[in-house]
Amino acid sequence: MVQKATHLADTYKKFPVEIEAGKGSLVFDSNGKAYIDLGAQTGVNIFGSADDIWLSAVTEQAGKIPHISNSYISPPQISLSELLCERSGAEKVFFSNSGAEANECAVKAARKYSARKYPDGRHTVVTLQNSFHGRTISMLSATGQATFHRQFKPLTSGFEYVNPDCPEALYRLCGTGKICAVMIECVRGEGGVIPLPEAFAQAVKRVTTENDVLLICDEIQCGPGRCGRLFAYENYGLSPDIVTLAKGLGGGLPLGATLFFGKTADVLREGDHGSTFGGNACACAGAETVIRRLTDDVFSGVMQKSALVFGALEGAKGIKKVRGKGLMIGIETEQPSYEIAEKCAGRGVLLTTAKGCLRLLPALNIPESLLMRGIEIIKSVIAESV
Numbered sequence: 001m002v003q004k005a006t007h008l009a010d011t012y013k014k015f016p017v018e019i020e021a022g023k024g025s026l027v028f029d030s031n032g033k034a035y036i037d038l039g040a041q042t043g044v045n046i047f048g049s050a051d052d053i054w055l056s057a058v059t060e061q062a063g064k065i066p067h068i069s070n071s072y073i074s075p076p077q078i079s080l081s082e083l084l085c086e087r088s089g090a091e092k093v094f095f096s097n098s099g100a101e102a103n104e105c106a107v108k109a110a111r112k113y114s115a116r117k118y119p120d121g122r123h124t125v126v127t128l129q130n131s132f133h134g135r136t137i138s139m140l141s142a143t144g145q146a147t148f149h150r151q152f153k154p155l156t157s158g159f160e161y162v163n164p165d166c167p168e169a170l171y172r173l174c175g176t177g178k179i180c181a182v183m184i185e186c187v188r189g190e191g192g193v194i195p196l197p198e199a200f201a202q203a204v205k206r207v208t209t210e211n212d213v214l215l216i217c218d219e220i221q222c223g224p225g226r227c228g229r230l231f232a233y234e235n236y237g238l239s240p241d242i243v244t245l246a247k248g249l250g251g252g253l254p255l256g257a258t259l260f261f262g263k264t265a266d267v268l269r270e271g272d273h274g275s276t277f278g279g280n281a282c283a284c285a286g287a288e289t290v291i292r293r294l295t296d297d298v299f300s301g302v303m304q305k306s307a308l309v310f311g312a313l314e315g316a317k318g319i320k321k322v323r324g325k326g327l328m329i330g331i332e333t334e335q336p337s338y339e340i341a342e343k344c345a346g347r348g349v350l351l352t353t354a355k356g357c358l359r360l361l362p363a364l365n366i367p368e369s370l371l372m373r374g375i376e377i378i379k380s381v382i383a384e385s386v
Contacts, residue, residue, distance in 0.1 A: 015345045022049025025366040036374040039352045043221055043361035046248035046290055054251045054286045061285035068281045076284035083291050084259060087230060091265035094258045095279030099220035099246035100134025102256035106216045106242045109267045114180035126173055126182045129163050130191030133218055164196060167203035174207045181214040186232035189221035192355035193323055193330025201236035214241040221247055225294040225364055227326035228303045251290040253283040302326045302364055305371055312375050318382040331358040335385040343381045349374045
């Protein structure tokens with residue numbers, strides 16, 4: 001029998017599944033029933049649950065010291081920061097606990113950069129309509145969805161939203177002299193798993209270069225590795241000044257990272273920012289195993305599996321549209337998505353929803369046979385719902 005979450009704040013609509021354990025892309029409820037996890041617990045368990053390599057690194061670090069204050073040198077932080085910079089081309093990294101915090105850090109850095117170079121109040125950050133950047137008050141303000149703003153006003157000022165189908169709006173805003181940064185998700189996950197239009201990506205590249213406007217790429221959900229490259233922005237040939245990571249980076253533990261490139265590398269100085277738990281030793285040790293295993297072979301596997309999923313779902317009964325990149329896939333259905341997700345859970349397949357569509361975020365190393373078994377169950381449930 002599923003326990004009642006009587007003393008938890010009612011902030012989540014929970015599926016009636018009590019998860020007790022997991023291994024790889026299977027999770028098990030308190031009765032021992034197995035579920036195919038096609039959500040990787042909101043994209044966090046990037047190599048599946050209780051991954052052996054990740055678990056060994058975390059356990060070893062926990063046996064040494066689980067947390068090291070940022071007032072001291074932390075070997076796991078040093079090692080992970082060096083690896084991230086080596087793989088990305090970044091020069092500096094700030095570690096936090098979540099995607100929202102990583103994005104807060106990015107916005108602070110962008111505003112300080114402009115305050116030093118343009119002391120006339122150039123501080124506005126442009127984000128996209130249907131974007132999502134976190135649930136702190138400032139990141140709610142950055143999020144281009146009114147549904148997240150209701151009852152939390154006044155919001156933090158200094159954000160403007162543009163429709164990525166209208167690059168002209170971006171040109172107009174950046175021509176005002178008030179914009180310090182453009183912050184984008186190359187696939188808007190919470191906005192409905194919508195890839196960035198190519199024309200808008202090219203507009204971003206041009207406008208940020210011509211106006212000395214910083215480019216922040218929010219890779220919280222679309223990276224690392226999920227869209228067939230280490231970072232989703234690589235699919236568009238973009239060169240960001242700041243990149244934010246979380247979710248899959250920690251492999252199952254809370255970890256956020258803000259990566260600084262080129263002209264932003266030395267913006268944040270002593271006392272400008274901080275985080276008590278940011279860069280936790282165990283989280284960093286686990287994250288290093290994640291980044292080291294994100295190889296070309298893994299990326300190739302992601303795209304092969306992606307092609308199989310798209311091929312199986314496109315045109316199927318009850319499905320209106322399939323979109324996304326790599327193993328970040330949205331399924332627009334004729335019937336309400338949450339109802340379908342509930343029925344899938346009852347049939348042993350877990351997935352999430354976003355902006356009225358089903359959302360797939362499976363572990364990158366999910367076996368093809370298990371993935372496609374889950375997809376066939378989803379197709380069956382959708383067809384039966386029509």
